[in-house]
Amino acid sequence: MMEWLEVHRGDAPLVISFPHTGTLIPLEIEKRLTSPWLARKDADWWIDRLYGFARELGATTVRTAISRTVIDVNRDPSGVSLYPGQATTELCPTTTFDGEPLYAGDGPDEAEVARRRATYFEPYHAALQAELARLRTDHGRVVLYEAHSIRSLVPRLFEGELPNFNLGTNSGASCDGALTAAVEAACDASGYSRVTNGRFKGGWTTRHYGQPQTGIHALQMELACRGYMDDPATPPTPASWPAPYSDAQAAPMRAALTDVLKACLAFAKP
Known part of the structure; x- marks a missing residue:
């Protein structure tokens, strides 16, 4: 297994994907960036720690340690926008969520994007697909749960304060309605x-793998960070972001998420 790709195998019909918790950036890429802090600002901070209990429920987890600034494994590999007409970031982002430029000079060209796809995107999804196929042989239904988080206030992406739970099911197409309910x-x-299906309806992973007719039910959960960590009400700075992880502060959200994952398992194991 590649060092940056982390797979923990469980036997329950639940796979949790962590596409945006990574902060590793190869040196040859990092030296071209405007700021190491900006390059990591939009990570889904501490989400893999927040869901650390999932393995006790028998869940399989798949995580990339590579930063989304290198390549976003939850974007359409063809480069097509998931949210046409709305602000978003690319397969290989050139700006932060707030619109700040990530590269001091030119961003990656088509050849470099293709190399990053082959190096990081394709192995990640090969691992995800393999785990889904493994579990599908033993279970009639398998739930793919995309675990995400974002700052509560990102005016460029959405108005006002984001709800705590932002459930995305590709407008109902990626999973059975009973799972959503x-x-x-x-x-x-x-x-x-x-x-449900507000600003965030599910990324490429949810839309690509969510095929209820084949027994794969996918959903995305985007958490507002304030539910489990300090989330600045003003634009973040290196001094304020990311706030450290606190088990005590995160405990109520972990309890709620435990019930969410148990609901997923109850659906998959009727």
Whole structure:
């Protein structure tokens, strides 16, 4: 297994993908960037730690340690925008979520993007596909759960404060409605705010693998960071972001997410 690709195998019909928790950037790329901090600012901070309990539930986890600035493994590999007409970042991002340039000079050209796809994108998805296929042989249904987070306030991407739970199911196409309803119920019972298929409807992974007719049910959960860590109300700075992870601060959200994943398992194992 490649050092940057982390796969933990479980036997339950649940795969959790962590596409954006990585912060590793090869030196030859990092030296071209405007700022090491900007290059890592939009990571899904501490999400793999927040879901650390998932392995106890028998879940399989797949994580890349490579930063999304190198390549975003949750974007359409063809380069087509997932949200036409809305601000977003590319397969190999050239700006932050706030629109700040990531490269001091030119960004990656087509040949470099292709190399990054072959080096990082394709192995990640080969591993994800292999784990789904492995579990599908033993279970009638398998749930693919995309674990994400984002700052609560990113004016360039959305207006106002983001709800705590942002559930995306590709407008209902990527999973059975019963799974959506079960996850919604777990979210709503927690007391945290929730929206389904709002600003975030699911990235490429959810849309690509979510094929309920074949037994693969995919959904994306985008958490507002304030639910488990300090989330600045003003534009972040190197002094304020990322805030450190605190088990005590994250405990209520971990409890809510435990119920969410149990709802996924109850659907997959009726």
